[in-house]
Amino acid sequence: MTSSLTPVEDIIKSRVSSAFSPTSLEIFNDSHLHSHHKAMQGSTSKETHFRVMITSEAFKGKPQPARHRMVYALLQDEMSRDGGIHALQLRTRTPEEEQKQLERERGA
């Protein structure tokens, strides 16, 4: 049985998927961009900085901070453990908002 080389990313993917049934989910591992930073000295993890873009109806009617908190809650243990997630950039949109934004970009 092979074990994953990206356990943290897998956790993010599976938890976000089951919690939000997203219509769109993208996870980017930006850890390599920050590995030389002082805060990362002594860290052996290759999964410390992530950018996660989620589109889901579950965010409807909620202000941005509330949406981010929903995601933080899902990943709380991964964020608080030593060597876990150090930074998490989030984009949390509803399908409607994603659509509007695409139209705006096309029109611009």
Add this chain to the structure above:
Amino acid sequence: MSTVTEVTTIDAFNQHRSSLPASTLLVLNFHTPWAAPCAQMATVLATLASSFPATSPPTVSFLSINAEELPDISEDFDVTAVPFLVLLRDGNVLETVSGSDASKVRDAIERHAGAGADGAGKTQLPPLQQVTPRAAAEPAPTTNGATKDLSGYAPTANDPATAPAMTDPAQSSKEELFARLTELVKAAPVMLFMKGSPSAPQCGFSRQLVGLLRENSVRYGFFNILADDDVRQGLKEFADWPTFPQLWVGGELVGGLDIVKEEFANDPDFLKDYSVKASA
């Protein structure tokens, strides 16, 4: 943005005073290094100072004076307890603030800073927030026995409730930390809790957020969470938000870099109320 300057000699003090125009508001912070509330006042003052653009000549000048090392100056201003704030203009004492209540300090300074001679180009300040002191009863000040007797500085019934005043730091409960944080997030209408300082950010996201605020000419106060681990860990719990930087507006959390970016992109009026109007 302005900073607080430590004055160490009487000469330096007099020299600084005479170099300022009569219209400058001079804020004197009398402190002693061993009193805990003084550390709090220093933080509040540094944060406040950072929200005033540094002009030349300065419209507001912040000075910090060690009350024990410069007793003559302390006597001149009748300083009997620390921390003690004196607001001066043109040699006249406008107001004094005793204790480290952040809202009171900010209120006093902004009230007088706004009355500067130069009315044109002054920033519009948002309405003062009503701050109600925490309902929790202040514990009776205990004489520390160990090193110094601070009972002379204990708050009387007339003083407003302040954040951790007399307790030994080791006994500071979470409740007191949260009381302190409640004040801190209101130290300025727009507060940025970041890693490092705007002139020397210690993290890419903090640097980007500083840049974003500058681009939009937002006037804000900042707090370097790398310099205070209590605040760093406490604020995560207080805000129910695990990351920094954090932008707070009007005492409420707005979010981190990504949220602020989106707000600016989607809302042309975001933080317009807090912008520094361009002065010629």
